[in-house]
Amino acid sequence: xxxxxxxxxxxxxxxxxxxxxxxxxxxxxxxxxxxxxxxxxxxxxxxxxxxxxxxxxxxxxxxxxxxxxxxxxxxxxxxxxxxxxxxxxxxxxxxxxxxxxxxxxxxxxxxxxxxxxxxxxxxxxxxxxxxxxxxxxxxxxxxxxxxxxxxxxxxxxxxxxxxxxxxxxxxxxxxxxxxxxxxxxxxxxxxxxxxxxxxxxxxxxxxxxxxxxxxxxxxxxxxxxxxxxxxxxxxxxxxxxxxxxxxxxxxxxxxxxxxxxxxxxxxxxxxxxxxxxxxxxxxxxxxxxxxxxxxxxxxxxxxxxxxxxxxxxxxxxxxxxxxxxxxxxxxxxxxxxxxxxxxxxx
Numbered sequence: 618x619x620x621x622x623x624x625x626x627x628x629x630x631x632x633x634x635x636x637x638x639x640x641x642x643x644x645x646x647x648x649x650x651x652x653x654x655x656x657x658x659x660x661x662x663x664x665x666x667x668x669x670x671x672x673x674x675x676x677x678x679x680x681x682x683x684x685x686x687x688x689x690x691x692x693x694x695x696x697x698x699x700x701x702x703x704x705x706x707x708x709x710x711x712x713x714x715x716x717x718x719x720x721x722x723x724x725x726x727x728x729x730x731x732x733x734x735x736x737x738x739x740x741x742x743x744x745x746x747x748x749x750x751x752x753x754x755x756x757x758x759x760x761x762x763x764x765x766x767x768x769x770x771x772x773x774x775x776x777x778x779x780x781x782x783x784x785x786x787x788x789x790x791x792x793x794x795x796x797x798x799x800x801x802x803x804x805x806x807x808x809x810x811x812x813x814x815x816x817x818x819x820x821x822x823x824x825x826x827x828x829x830x831x832x833x834x835x836x837x838x839x840x841x842x843x844x845x846x847x848x849x850x851x852x853x854x855x856x857x858x859x860x861x862x863x864x865x866x867x868x869x870x871x872x873x874x875x876x877x878x879x880x881x882x883x884x885x886x887x888x889x890x891x892x893x894x895x896x897x898x899x900x901x902x903x904x905x906x907x908x909x910x911x912x913x914x915x916x917x918x919x920x921x922x923x924x925x926x927x928x929x930x931x932x933x934x935x936x937x938x939x940x941x942x943x944x945x946x947x948x949x950x951x952x953x954x955x956x957x958x959x960x961x962x963x
Contacts, residue, residue: 627649787819811906
């Protein structure tokens with residue numbers, strides 16, 4: 618496979634141990650992660666050559682974030698340096714009827730102060746097949762949005778496939794940018810679009826017809842999202858595939874998990890998994906996207922298999938502590954084959 622490039626912010630994640638609340642914490646576990654870096658780690662685990670592009674402070678904490686990517690087999694030589702700090706987010710892990718909470722501390726981070734011209738995108742995209750960005754990056758700052766637009770334009774010029782995970786974040790978009798206009802322009806360059814019903818509605822005002830997602834519980838129906846897929850393709854004619862994850866939230870600890878992929882003619886539906894004892898759901902969507910990119914590259918004529926790989930990979934992510942999905946292709950294929958027993962391999 619040719620190389621994949623992802624672009625976005627990696628952060629320091631600080632979380633109380635186990636299911637403790639912030640007010641109970643006397644220490645925090647340290648993890649480095651972010652939407653696009655998580656996708657890069659997944660791809661590296663699957664044997665795909667991948668570079669992660671970001672801006673890091675040239676200090677010890679920035680070096681730690683870089684070394685985490687290098688340790689996982691992700692290329693780091695296109696990272697640029699500058700600014701004063703790495704962004705931070707605090708995570709309180711929920712359980713049963715108490716949902717998880719995230720508190721961001723990422724103002725004035727090195728990545729938030731990136732500007733167009735800081736990254737040589739023509740150099741980045743040499744011998745690259747695929748570029749991935751998410752809706753988190755343009756939500757950070759106007760400079761990050763402008764740099765992301767510079768990236769997708771360069772990707773198109775260099776004949777690179779472009780994908781996005783729309784990733785609406787209610788706690789971001791604080792700098793006053795026109796979210797719909799920014800996301801519409803960026804998404805117009807995309808060949809593959811991943812987003813759930815909230816992403817489509819918040820960014821573009823597109824709603825699934827006749828569905829209130831908050832009342833669905835475990836009974837999320839794939840057919841209800843066909844209207845979202847068709848509306849997205851009408852709005853973004855470059856898009857060849859529109860994909861959504863189907864998460865039924867029975868509780869913070871028990872979700873159902875599936876996905877659909879629409880190619881303009883056929884809607885493919887994955888098997889549905891019951892995830893009954895979630896270890897860590899942060900990064901679940903990123904693990905889906907990493908699996909999807911791998912699947913579409915590995916099985917270019919088999920969208921069903923690509924979708925099934927993405928759903929199985931992200932199902933396994935819910936069992937892994939931390940942001941990134943640290944599973945292998947054989948482990949994903951084992952679950953795809955129907956073996957969910959969790960028996961010891963020896």
